[in-house]
Amino acid sequence: MFARLLGWLRSRGSSGDGSTDGTVWDAIPSWQYGGRHAESGGFSRDQQERALDEVRQQAEELDDGR
Numbered sequence: 001m002f003a004r005l006l007g008w009l010r011s012r013g014s015s016g017d018g019s020t021d022g023t024v025w026d027a028i029p030s031w032q033y034g035g036r037h038a039e040s041g042g043f044s045r046d047q048q049e050r051a052l053d054e055v056r057q058q059a060e061e062l063d064d065g066r
Contacts, residue, residue, distance in 0.1 A: 025045055028042070033045050034046055
C-alpha cells in the first residue's frame with residue numbers, strides 16, 4: 001500500500017507547473033483544503049494558492065502585452 005501511495009504522489013507531481021514545495025500538502029488535493037483539512041491550515045493554504053495563481057496570471061498577461 002505504501003508503494004502505491006508513493007507512486008501516486010510521484011505521478012501527481014504538483015500544481016501543474018512542474019514544481020513541488022516538498023511539504024505534506026503535496027499529498028492533499030486542493031479540493032479538501034476547506035473541508036477536513038481546514039483546521040490544520042487548509043483554509044490558509046487555499047488562500048495562498050489562489051493568490052499565487054492570480055499573480056501568475058497577471059504576470060502572464062503583462063508578459064503577453066509586450
